[in-house]
Amino acid sequence: MENIKEKQMLEMIEKMDETSKKHCEASYSFILQYEEFMNETMDDEDCEFCIDERLKQAIRIMDIGKIYIADYILNKGPELTEFERKEIAAHGYNAYRYLKDNEIDNGIPEILLLHTGEKQALQIFSEKEPGKAFPDISKEIRKLARTLGTIDSFIGMIQPRKYRPPFTKEAALSELKRRPKKDADQEIIKYIEHHIILSK
Known part of the structure; x- marks a missing residue:
């Protein structure tokens, strides 16, 4: 990603609501801590565990798509209409299209x-771009997306929202474990369980 474009996106995030900004910052901090932990616990000192830079950059700008969603929807809480739910659900597509x-x-x-x-x-892609084929996405990118989605969900749950208090880390972990294994990064879940919760 060209630096100038990343800078532009980060400036846009700065203009967003405080909740979204804190969410991206906390998620980015999480992935850096995970990378550090993995390097500290590797058996082979000659090897280095590195998070894909594309994942790091994606985490920093993952809420860029919310700039297209009305503030009243973002701040409304759980009593959303069907239209409003679809608007929020589309923030990943919005980010994709923007980039x-x-x-x-x-x-x-x-x-x-x-x-x-x-x-x-x-589903959202087919609604937004009817008749257009869904992108051909590699397994590598799909795995990075699962990692991002797992971190996004965990951090989102343990942060407070205007309409609810934060989940405990234990409750957030339970929610992640209920998901089908193919839909979540199991290594991130293990890290949360054994090195964030059990090591307290």
Whole structure:
């Protein structure tokens, strides 16, 4: 990703509501801590565990699609209409389209498109771009999207919202464990369970 374009996106995030900004910052901090932990616990000192830079960049800008959603919807709480729910659900698609329109084509648009779930992404894409084929996305990018989606969900649950208090970390972990294994990054879930919760 070209630095100037990343800078533009980060500036847009700065203009967003405080909740979204804190969410991106906390999620980015999480992935850096995970990377540090993995390197500290590796058996082979000659090897280094590195998070894909595309995932790091995607985390920093993952809520860029919310700039297209009305503030009243973002701040409304759980009593959303069907239309409002669809608007929020489309923020991953919005991010994908924004990046594509700005000629960013390094896998990050697809990570953001899929991070809210492949089934949901496919449905929204077909509604937004009827008749157009869904992008051909590699297994590697799909895995990065699952990682982002898992972190996004966990951080979102443990942060307070205007309409609810934060989940405990234990409750958030339970919610993640209820999801089909194919829809969540199991290594991230293990890390949360054994090194964030059990090591307290």
